[in-house]
Amino acid sequence: SDSFHKSFCTERRDFATKPTPAPAQIKRNVAAEITSVGKAIYETGWDVAKPIDQPKMSSSSSSSTPPPPPPSKKPEDEKQAKDTGDSVKSKREQMRDNMQDYIFTRYFNYVKNYDKVLEKNFPKAMQLYRVFFDGVKDFFGDMKRFLKIARIANDNPQGIRALNRQELELYMQMPRDMFKVAPALIGCSLPMVGYAFFPLVFWYPRVFLTAHFWTPQQRSEFQNYYMKKRLCCNKLVFRCLQAKLKATAAHPKHDQFADILGQLGSGTHPTPEMLIDVKDIFADGPYSLLGMPRKHVKNLVNLHGLPNSIFKRHRLHEHAFLVHYMDQAITREGGVHNLPLGALRYSCYLRGLNPTSLTNEEMIEWLRNWVKVSTSIQGEHITLFLHLPILLGYNHPGNWRTIYGKDTK
Secondary structure, rough: OHHHHHHHHHHHHHHOOOOOHHHHHHHHHHHHHHHHHHHHHHOOOOOOOOOOOOOOOOOOOOOOOOOOOOOOOOOOHHHHHHHHHHHHHHHHHHHHHHHHHHHHHHHHHHHOOOOHHHHHHOHHHHHHHHHHHHHHHHHHHHHHHHHHHHHHHHHHOOOHHHOOOOHHHHHHHHHHHHHHHHHHHHHHHOOOHHHHHHHHHHHHHHOOOOHHHHHHHHHHHHHHHHHHHHOHHHHHHHHHHHOHHHOOOOOOOOOHHHHHHHHHHHHHOOOOHHHHHHHHHOOOOHOOOOOOOOOHHHHHHHHHOOOOOOOOOHHHHHHHHHHHHHHHHHHHHOOOOHOOEEEHHHHHHHHOOOOOOHHHHHHHHHHHHHHHHHHHOHHHHHHHHOOOOHHHHHHHHHHHHHHHHHOOO
16 A cells, blocks of 8 residues: 555656646647738627637646747737728728718708609699698688787787777787688698699689798789779769668758768869768768668678678778777877888778879879778768768779779689
């Protein structure tokens, strides 16, 4: 047993003093001869998650000889290899970026100019599209302004009297436009139905659309159409005034008003002072708002271009007060002569005078007479205000040319 123990210890010392096995040394020498990229691949192996095996060390560090270190590569070679890899990578990235820029630039240019392609191939359809798109934008812009103006009128203690002329015009016109254009917008937005409804809307723009969607030519044409339709009611209203003249025989101003009707029948107009003098004859009796017969009220509604409804007298009352507030706003803002040309023409059109062939001086003179009478009467004389288109414009040359001149569609 002693001999066996001695031999076993001798073998353990011999085993401990043996150098590192040859395969580990061969592996380090082979790895040293390949490039840096090949070395990384070689040492990493196929499985990236697998840890890199380290060379085994002997149990006794004092008796084992350390393996020789791998030969270090020159800094110039590593820098050259790194620069080569970076240059190849940068060229590929540059080519890829240039290709993407080219593709997206061509695509964006095509989309940006697609409306021009459609306009070239389908000019009529693109014209309708532009008119409709611009009309919707203008319509919703005015609708936002109308909601803001309505909020101001409701919150202000003075009500709608606190609004200026432009706000009052929008406050009066926008509810009618919203009611008129609502079927067209709803019909065009419905699936399947919109494809058939859209051409129908533009085939009859005067019926389904408002001035927001009209071209300048259509706007002038349709305004003349509506103006002529309103002026055709002048004679009917004048006949109603003549028919009730005898019923006012007991009124102190009967003779003066009879002279005014005689002037209208002979082709002239009374002065504003004459109208203010007979204002009390409209406060009660057959010429008051509640005393007028139904036919007279209906003709007045058509004369002012108001939509027909069950509450015709309420429509007339509201319209008269809104236009009266506009007259007061014009006075606050400096007078009729300070109105721009567009506002001047619209003011005449709204009050029953066709401004198509009139000069600025003629429009200003007529509006001054209107505003003078409007600002000199009170609420009980509202029917005098409603008859001002007859009393100041029945024999006006512009209106007569519109009624009896060349027919405008």
